[in-house]
Amino acid sequence: MSNKGKHWNFCFAYSFAARVVSAIEIPTEEEYLIDFIDPGSTEFLRKISLPQKDTLLHDLIRNLNYSDWEWIVDHGGDDVSNELHQLVVGAEISVPDWLQQGRIGKHLSEAYELVERAAGSIAEATFHLLFADRSFLINFQRILSTHVSTMRAEDYPAIMEKDGVIKRPPSLPNWLRNAVFHRDKGRCQLCFRDLTGLITPQYEREIQLDHMVPLNLSGTNDPTNFQLVCQSCNTRKKDKYLVEKPFTFPYW
Ligand SMILES: [Zn+2]
Numbered sequence: 001m002s003n004k005g006k007h008w009n010f011c012f013a014y015s016f017a018a019r020v021v022s023a024i025e026i027p028t029e030e031e032y033l034i035d036f037i038d039p040g041s042t043e044f045l046r047k048i049s050l051p052q053k054d055t056l057l058h059d060l061i062r063n064l065n066y067s068d069w070e071w072i073v074d075h076g077g078d079d080v081s082n083e084l085h086q087l088v089v090g091a092e093i094s095v096p097d098w099l100q101q102g103r104i105g106k107h108l109s110e111a112y113e114l115v116e117r118a119a120g121s122i123a124e125a126t127f128h129l130l131f132a133d134r135s136f137l138i139n140f141q142r143i144l145s146t147h148v149s150t151m152r153a154e155d156y157p158a159i160m161e162k163d164g165v166i167k168r169p170p171s172l173p174n175w176l177r178n179a180v181f182h183r184d185k186g187r188c189q190l191c192f193r194d195l196t197g198l199i200t201p202q203y204e205r206e207i208q209l210d211h212m213v214p215l216n217l218s219g220t221n222d223p224t225n226f227q228l229v230c231q232s233c234n235t236r237k238k239d240k241y242l243v244e245k246p247f248t249f250p251y252w
Contacts, residue, residue: 016090017125036063048220049159051176056222061123091118141225145218164218184228206231
């Protein structure tokens with residue numbers, strides 16, 4: 001989805017999003033990919049080669065999320081007003097009078113707009129939950145890597161370093177560094193050292209981002225493949241192995 005027409009509601013309803021999370025199956029087979037991405041599309045190639053704010057995980061969530069909600073309006077009758085009402089409340093959007101009174105039939109175009117807005121907010125909340133789930137992200141990236149491993153450099157010379165290996169981006173955007181730093185709570189995800197500079201100032205300048213599924217193992221440059229690491233762990237790990245530990249550092 002482009003930014004055009006996006007009405008982000010930053011008051012996320014996580015309890016509702018948790019229902020979407022529970023409905024998302026961790027992909028286990030490459031065929032599953034075809035359900036939510038088009039592996040030959042320009043959009044997919046753009047997303048695996050350079051970090052984009054609208055990630056491949058957003059695509060996965062939207063695929064599930066929208067197909068679940070669009071039927072509400074497609075059905076069209078006033079008898080689905082309860083479902084739409086729940087969705088709108090779940091997304092923390094104020095309920096318009098016509099919906100309050102259960103009159104969807106006369107407000108179809110507004111109802112479509114409302115579904116899109118609510119589903120967009122819930123998708124973003126779902127992303128927040130899944131982006132914090134390291135095990136999920138590693139599995140997700142591993143499934144993507146099964147496809148990347150089949151991509152030949154001669155077919156995609158602009159983005160491939162060699163067969164099955166995507167080029168390293170020249171630099172990573174600050175929005176990504178910032179997001180991964182905060183998600184990983186300023187700790188190296190391999191040795192758990194504090195990198196905030198608040199507790200141990202000497203590590204402040206060591207902050208690096210690492211591919212959880214290395215590029216050499218057909219990992220992607222999608223934002224969902226990055227983790228925070230310190231310089232020495234990054235040097236030691238290089239591109240040699242996959243980090244499988246489902247590690248989450250407790251708040252205290
Ligand atoms: Zn470290």
